[in-house]
Amino acid sequence: MTPAEVRAMTRFILKLLALLTVLFAALPARAALQIDITQGTDGTIPIAVVPFGGGAPEDVAQIVSNDLARSGQFNTLAPTAMPELPIDPQQVNFGAWRAARRDYVVVGRVRPDGARYAIEFYLLDVNKGGQITAMSVAASRAELRMGAHRVADIIYEAILGIKGAFATRIAYVTESGVAPYRTYGLEVADSDGFNPQTVLESREPIMSPAWSPDGRRLAYVSFETRRAAIYVQDLYTGQRERVASFPGINGSPSWSPDGGRLALTLSKDGNPEIYILDLATRQVQRVTNSSAIDTEATWLPDGSGLVFTSDRGGRPQTYQVSADGGTPRRLTFDGAYNARPSVSADGRYLTTVQGCDGGFCIAVLDFKTGASRVLTKGPMDEAPSFAPNGGMLLYAASEGGRSVLKVVSVEGRANTRLSFQQGKVRDPAWGPFRP
Amino acid sequence: MKTTPTILFASILATVVAPLHAAQPEWRSWGGGDPSASARVADGAVPASTPSQTIINEIMQRQQQLQLELRELRDLVERQGYEIEMLRKANQDTYADTDRRLRALEQPPAPVLPQAEVPAAPVPPVVPPASAAPTAAPAGNEQAAYDQAFALLKEGKYEQSIKAFDAFVKAHPSSPYVPNAQYWSGEARYVQGDLKGAMQQFELVVKGAPAHPKVPDALLKIGYIFYDQKNFAKARETLNKVKEQFPGSQAASLANQRLKRMQQEGV
Numbered sequence: 221m222t223p224a225e226v227r228a229m230t231r232f233i234l235k236l237l238a239l240l241t242v243l244f245a246a247l248p249a250r251a252a253l254q255i256d257i258t259q260g261t262d263g264t265i266p267i268a269v270v271p272f273g274g275g276a277p278e279d280v281a282q283i284v285s286n287d288l289a290r291s292g293q294f295n296t297l298a299p300t301a302m303p304e305l306p307i308d309p310q311q312v313n314f315g316a317w318r319a320a321r322r323d324y325v326v327v328g329r330v331r332p333d334g335a336r337y338a339i340e341f342y343l344l345d346v347n348k349g350g351q352i353t354a355m356s357v358a359a360s361r362a363e364l365r366m367g368a369h370r371v372a373d374i375i376y377e378a379i380l381g382i383k384g385a386f387a388t389r390i391a392y393v394t395e396s397g398v399a400p401y402r403t404y405g406l407e408v409a410d411s412d413g414f415n416p417q418t419v420l421e422s423r424e425p426i427m428s429p430a431w432s433p434d435g436r437r438l439a440y441v442s443f444e445t446r447r448a449a450i451y452v453q454d455l456y457t458g459q460r461e462r463v464a465s466f467p468g469i470n471g472s473p474s475w476s477p478d479g480g481r482l483a484l485t486l487s488k489d490g491n492p493e494i495y496i497l498d499l500a501t502r503q504v505q506r507v508t509n510s511s512a513i514d515t516e517a518t519w520l521p522d523g524s525g526l527v528f529t530s531d532r533g534g535r536p537q538t539y540q541v542s543a544d545g546g547t548p549r550r551l552t553f554d555g556a557y558n559a560r561p562s563v564s565a566d567g568r569y570l571t572t573v574q575g576c577d578g579g580f581c582i583a584v585l586d587f588k589t590g591a592s593r594v595l596t597k598g599p600m601d602e603a604p605s606f607a608p609n610g611g612m613l614l615y616a617a618s619e620g621g622r623s624v625l626k627v628v629s630v631e632g633r634a635n636t637r638l639s640f641q642q643g644k645v646r647d648p649a650w651g652p653f654r655p
Numbered sequence: 656m657k658t659t660p661t662i663l664f665a666s667i668l669a670t671v672v673a674p675l676h677a678a679q680p681e682w683r684s685w686g687g688g689d690p691s692a693s694a695r696v697a698d699g700a701v702p703a704s705t706p707s708q709t710i711i712n713e714i715m716q717r718q719q720q721l722q723l724e725l726r727e728l729r730d731l732v733e734r735q736g737y738e739i740e741m742l743r744k745a746n747q748d749t750y751a752d753t754d755r756r757l758r759a760l761e762q763p764p765a766p767v768l769p770q771a772e773v774p775a776a777p778v779p780p781v782v783p784p785a786s787a788a789p790t791a792a793p794a795g796n797e798q799a800a801y802d803q804a805f806a807l808l809k810e811g812k813y814e815q816s817i818k819a820f821d822a823f824v825k826a827h828p829s830s831p832y833v834p835n836a837q838y839w840s841g842e843a844r845y846v847q848g849d850l851k852g853a854m855q856q857f858e859l860v861v862k863g864a865p866a867h868p869k870v871p872d873a874l875l876k877i878g879y880i881f882y883d884q885k886n887f888a889k890a891r892e893t894l895n896k897v898k899e900q901f902p903g904s905q906a907a908s909l910a911n912q913r914l915k916r917m918q919q920e921g922v
Contacts (some may be wrong), residue, residue, distance in 0.1 A: 511722060533730035534723075550733045590741075 264633065265285035265379060267324040267433055268297040268317065276330035277361065280339055280368040284326065285525055286380045286412060287372035287386040290636045291611055292629025299320065301628070309342040314349040322346050326476045335343045336360050339367050343375050365414055375503060383605040386411055389651040390614055391419075391429040392625060396643030408442060408455065411607070411650070413625060413638030418456060430473045430482075431651045439463070439473035439482055450484060452499070464497055464504075474526075476543075483507070483517035483526050494528050496543065507545050516560055519543075527551065529559040538572055552585060554592040564610035567631065571604040571613055582615050584630060595632040605650045606630075614650045757809065761835065797823075801832045805839065813843040834864040838873055845876060854880045871897060871906035878910060887922045 237308060258480030269285040288294040292430060299305065303316040306327050317325050328341030339357040344350070355374055361365030366387055390413070394405040406420035406429055414470035424443035431453075437453045449465035450473050464470045475482060482497045486504070494507040494517045508514040512532035519526055525542045532539075532548075538561040539548035550560035557575030564571075567587070574583035578598030585592045600618040607614070610630060617626045619637070623644040627636045804819030820840035824833055841856030853876065860873040874897045881890035890913075897910040 512726065532726060532734055534726040535730070537733075550737070551732060553737050 236322045239379065243479055244302075245289070246388075253450070264295040265324070266297075266322045267294050267375075267379075268302055268320070268322045268324065269326040270302060270305055270307070271299050271450075273325075273329035276339075276364060278364045278368065280330055280371070281326070281328070282365070283412070284341075284367035284372045284375065287369060287384075288375065290627055290629075290634060291384075291386075292631060293376070293380060293611070294636030309344060309351060309354075312344060314344075318348045321584075324352075324375075324379065329372075332366075333358065337364055337367070339371055341371055341557050345646055356615060365410055366546055369412070371408065383609050383653070385609040385611065385650075385653065388608060389435070389654070390648055390649040391431065391651065392479055392616075392645055393426050393429065393440075394643055394645050395425075397448050401411060406438070408438075408651075419453065419458075420460075428472055428647055429649050431649055432475050433477055433479045433652055435654055436638055439475065441471050441473070450482070450497075463499065463502070466504075472516050476519050477521055477523040483519060483528075485515040485517065494526060494541070505543060507543065508548065509545075511634055518562050520538065520563055527561040527563055527570065529561060538570065552592070553582065554585075558583070562605050564606045564630075566607055566610055569606070569610060571606065573604065582613060582628065584613070593632065595628050595630075596626075596635065601626075603649075604645050605648060607650050608653045614648045616646045616648055662673055683811065688896065694888070712773075718859070753810070761805070797827050797830055800826065801830075801836065804836065808839055808843055813847050816840075817843045834860045834867040834869050838869040841873065841876060845880070850880050871901040871904045874900075875906040875910055882913065882917070885922075887917060 235313045239412060244651050255354035257609070258317075267288060269281045269288070271279070272281045285296045289296045297320070301320075303320050304313060306312045309327055312325060312327060323346055325344045325346055326341055327344070328339065331338045331340060339359065340355075341357075342354045343352045343467045345352050353374065355371075357367045357370050357374075359370075364397040369387035372386040376382065376384030376386070388527055389408055390409045390411055391406065391408050394407055395402060396405070397403050402423070404422045404424065404426045405418045406426050407416045407418055409416040419438070420440075420442070422442060422444050424446065425441075426443075427441040429438045429440040436456060437454050438454055441448055441451060442451050443449075443605050445465070447465065448470045450463050450470050451460050452463050455462035463482065464473075464484055464486070466486050469485055469492055471485040471492075473482045473484055476496075480499055482499060484495050484497055484504075485492050486495045487493070489506070491511065492513045492515050492650075493500070493509065494514050495504045496507055497504050507517070507526065508528070510530065510532050512530050513530055514530045514532070517526045517528040520540070522541065525540055527538055527540050528548075530539050530548070531537075533550065536557050536559045537550055538552045538558050539550050541548040551561075551570060552574075555574040555576065557580070560573045562571050563569070570585040570587065572583050573580050574592075574594060576583070576594050576598055580601055581598045582596040582601045583592055583594045595613070596615070596617070602616040604613045604615040606612075613628050613630060615626055615628070617624050623646060624639040625645055625648050626636065628634070666687060716770045733741070800819070800823050804816050804823055807816035807819055815838050820836040823830070823836045824840075827833070830836075837856045837859045841853045841860070844850075844853035844856060857873040857877045857880070860867065860869050861877070864870070877894035878890050878897060881887070881893055894910040894914050897904075898914075901907050
């Protein structure tokens, strides 16, 4: 065992001990997340999002600018470095922006429209001196940040031709307080970590949230009965249902692309194996069969099979298997440890937690070229999940003893920290595109 | 169980292994093992613990060891399978590259005509008019015969390809492919170590079709053969001819390399 694994084991044992302890009222913990660009952005598209006029209760331009920077595809400009601060497209002096070495400029205003707001914006091409797109996005006060993310999506797609994934949500688990006052929370937030909302709170551990393909439900593991069980919760109605509570381990749910089945890890027949649970019939079908630990199944986007982690070769590595079972095929050969697989929506990339020099890093394997790349530096990077457009990865990390959520662009260029003020944050999962 | 990935395996082991120990605490003392137990059983002596326990203990240990070895072997097999797959791909790429380059050398195998006979402007230069090229485009079986001979060469069946190329030249003496066939027949003979035979073929190319694109290569090979025959004066003369007559060509640069080598070797 590596020191990291020993630490991890210690953490887990402490958690088990906590489970056995009588718990008292938890300290209230309010999460607040912040964005910092922590890496350089060479070779990116220069853009400037000029502060919007109209006096909205949110700094819409700043939200848009942060989104674009976080994607790793753009470099943005702080308002203090801008040559001018126009609001209408007619006011823009393209010469000044050319001198500021910007290729694109965004101007706009947020207009109060009854109880709602209309975000009007113009995307301008500095070199051609013309307009690329102009749109108005409507939003209520509560939806204003999401409206800003939609603006960022439109700009991203207009320039890159790829759908943006900013107006999406993420789920993650928080752990706050010290035993015996520990509280676990299942939270859902915007893709930039803002607007966190607790959808479940428990004195017992919550783990492994997984989004349904329609973005409406979460499947997760909860120990609320002191035993692991899988629950499915509707985020709109709050309704929840226990779908699996077999003897032993009930873990790692993953939704099939058609939303009708869950891949699970169960140990009801002995050691941990992958099973598929049909949500309509509640029948489970065993997929893997080995004396080793098989776990962390995730579906291939076409629903034909699963990728999972197994230590059948002595050390954890990822394997692919048909949904009907059969002989698994090993996928990862770089690094002595590859676990927690996740496949991009286009099926081209596989991300894993890979054993690296620094400990555990996020790696991406390109199925098309066979090339594998390590995107992060470690030392304790965990649980990567792809944005629905495949352009970014969300993962949990440890920085100076604090646990944080981070976003890294898939080519590794930009690395952003969604920092978390208190407690621990883990098991992030990036939700699907929203209709 | 998805907790953090690093604690994943530890956590599963903890949950799986811990209850087993809790249920059967005596495993731990067995795990310590008495190294002399098997010897005593084999000797038929009375062991300290009951014989069945000792045997179970031993079976357990062996089973664990076998499982460990099995996993190591699986890792090895998986890695080797992967390496074989990578090598196969690399091999395929190399083959595809060689094939592509050979094809590039072969094409256009369009007839090469003496300069004077090339018709002027309006006619596309690669398609000679019927009057200029009595054979015109090669007929179907002619093409097939040439391709077949060339395929044999690519497969490394030199003996057969020599026969096929020679038969081709006999059967289609006016084919635009004749210099190509003679050249490759020469190459095949050269590979076989038949220097004299190879020389003859290359000379046929140089003398029979002096404007053919294969001539620089044929002349280069003649120079190589003289070198192999230790006829260094002739070799130098021929290689210099390649340099002078076809400056800037691949053959010229190779000729230059060989000349330099000869200088170094002092021959």
